Amino acid sequence: MDFGNRYRMLVYLKYCFSGLAFPPGSKINLLLIPLFKMAWNSSPTRLPSLRTELVQFLLEDLNALNSQAVSSLSSTRALPNLYHLLELDTEATLDVLRYAFVEDEITKPDVSSHDSTDANMEAGKEIDLMGEIQNLLVQNTVNALIHILDISQKNRSSGSSDIGSLELWPSKKDMGHLFEFVAYYVACKRANVSKTVLSQILEYLTSENKLPQSSSKESVGTLKRREKQVLALLEVVPEKDWDASYVLHLCEKAEFYQVCGLIHSIRHQYLTALDSYMKDVDEPVHAFSFINHTLSQLSDTESAAFRSAVISRIPELVNLSREGTFFLIIDHFNKESPHILSELRSHPKSLFLYLKTVIEVHLSGTLNFSCLQNDDTMDASCGRRVKNQLYGLEAYLERILDFPKLLLNNPVHVTDEMIELYLEVIGSSLALLNHLLCPLKQSNQQSFIPMIWDLAMQLLTGSIFLLQLLCQYEHTSVLKFLETFESYRVEHCLRLCQEYGIIDAAAFLLERVGDVGSALLLTLSGLNDKFNVLETAVGSILSEKASSVDHLNTVLKMKEVSDIYDILHTCIGLCQRNTPRLVPEESESLWFQLLDS
Numbered sequence: 001m002d003f004g005n006r007y008r009m010l011v012y013l014k015y016c017f018s019g020l021a022f023p024p025g026s027k028i029n030l031l032l033i034p035l036f037k038m039a040w041n042s043s044p045t046r047l048p049s050l051r052t053e054l055v056q057f058l059l060e061d062l063n064a065l066n067s068q069a070v071s072s073l074s075s076t077r078a079l080p081n082l083y084h085l086l087e088l089d090t091e092a093t094l095d096v097l098r099y100a101f102v103e104d105e106i107t108k109p110d111v112s113s114h115d116s117t118d119a120n121m122e123a124g125k126e127i128d129l130m131g132e133i134q135n136l137l138v139q140n141t142v143n144a145l146i147h148i149l150d151i152s153q154k155n156r157s158s159g160s161s162d163i164g165s166l167e168l169w170p171s172k173k174d175m176g177h178l179f180e181f182v183a184y185y186v187a188c189k190r191a192n193v194s195k196t197v198l199s200q201i202l203e204y205l206t207s208e209n210k211l212p213q214s215s216s217k218e219s220v221g222t223l224k225r226r227e228k229q230v231l232a233l234l235e236v237v238p239e240k241d242w243d244a245s246y247v248l249h250l251c252e253k254a255e256f257y258q259v260c261g262l263i264h265s266i267r268h269q270y271l272t273a274l275d276s277y278m279k280d281v282d283e284p285v286h287a288f289s290f291i292n293h294t295l296s297q298l299s300d301t302e303s304a305a306f307r308s309a310v311i312s313r314i315p316e317l318v319n320l321s322r323e324g325t326f327f328l329i330i331d332h333f334n335k336e337s338p339h340i341l342s343e344l345r346s347h348p349k350s351l352f353l354y355l356k357t358v359i360e361v362h363l364s365g366t367l368n369f370s371c372l373q374n375d376d377t378m379d380a381s382c383g384r385r386v387k388n389q390l391y392g393l394e395a396y397l398e399r400i401l402d403f404p405k406l407l408l409n410n411p412v413h414v415t416d417e418m419i420e421l422y423l424e425v426i427g428s429s430l431a432l433l434n435h436l437l438c439p440l441k442q443s444n445q446q447s448f449i450p451m452i453w454d455l456a457m458q459l460l461t462g463s464i465f466l467l468q469l470l471c472q473y474e475h476t477s478v479l480k481f482l483e484t485f486e487s488y489r490v491e492h493c494l495r496l497c498q499e500y501g502i503i504d505a506a507a508f509l510l511e512r513v514g515d516v517g518s519a520l521l522l523t524l525s526g527l528n529d530k531f532n533v534l535e536t537a538v539g540s541i542l543s544e545k546a547s548s549v550d551h552l553n554t555v556l557k558m559k560e561v562s563d564i565y566d567i568l569h570t571c572i573g574l575c576q577r578n579t580p581r582l583v584p585e586e587s588e589s590l591w592f593q594l595l596d597s
Contacts, residue, residue: 017099058082090174094181142191179204187232206254227256285372288324293392315350322353352425478505534560
């Protein structure tokens, strides 16, 4: 059969398996007519048996596989119909085969309440029988594919001289398609394989999974899909059929942290399992659901040791997901929260993220858990949820939905200590960034942000907070924070703001303690520098040939002008707010101080 007819055969098989009529005007080789004429006028009730007959045609000579005479035959002679299609296009052939094994067509017929229970029982038996027949067909297909793959690999290893430099089938990519097809139905409990084949599948799924830094999202998605397939296989295959130590070694090399966590959990190595789950930064939900599940399953003695270990890992958990850690603390470690806060002092980044979350919850009364809820928990192999590896994931996600109720029973209190710690972390971080910025500003480099980024990355690898500060400078956040809260020691916070040069926040605090004159002076302190920068910028514009009107419009749109306007508006607002409560002489002095500037 030539290539054209083979591809037509794949198309017709797909239509037959789907219960569809052939495309109008289609032409088919006369040799194929006996195979497909039975499908042209088939009814829906005929579809299951039609699929069986077509698959049996593809598996022709399968029964001979057990004979010694056939054991020496090539895969081409043993299963010619299936082999030639696979050799033509392995991926397309396997995709077509999947249409033969769908389960949704066999539905239970409606039986009224007046009918006898015997009718219900007969209908149930018929459905079970059809399911058994189809699963047997799946198993036979898997056996055939394994047989073809085995013989093809033997032929390849024999290195036939007549092949020359031609590429032998199956290629590495084709073998991958075959392994994934078999893994699909094993994970769905519709087929079984030997330990040897299972080992080959696991080796394939965990192979070549080291990605370059420039890897695409599609490649990362492929690795995640493979990891889900391994998880699904380990769930349904008895533990005696796979070597846990060997599979763990494969998965550690492939960085399949969820699988590593599962294997350690099976061995009751709960802390090692937790450390594995915590390495999975793409799906942090598994670390927190594992903690939640394990705390509910362990005995009192084991639970105490595990709780202590979890508390010691709070800084890392905060970096993994501040939302998940906050929920964990109020749900399981609410009484230990003062101790946890104390322990976080030696981890500035984690401390900031935790305090930021506490304040966010205090202000809004809620928390965004989308980072924990967007995990694709569906098994990529057969569309169902993986039970064992989830370790109570569904229960955990349902628990998150009760967060408002949990918060009502455990209200968040923002203490003076928290506020001061929050400001202290912001201030120290700004000081570091200012240290990075100064040399570049002095070198008069206009585009210093990329250089700062590189420096920050070298010094502060993984510090999301500091990189955010790099972009936003956090000045507005500090002022907004101070305007929102009142329960803090003003003198302590003022010292921090002055020490780290957060001018707007320091001026706000000076005004709050009644030192309006100092607040105005501090706000105006940078005005002369702003004018000098503006003068330089305007000079470069005036050197260009343009009309005076164009020059004026350009200048008014400049950032330097906007910065000066902001300072003036702030100062005017400060004078207006305080004029009513000052004596006339003080008010007059304040305004003249602004005008003189």
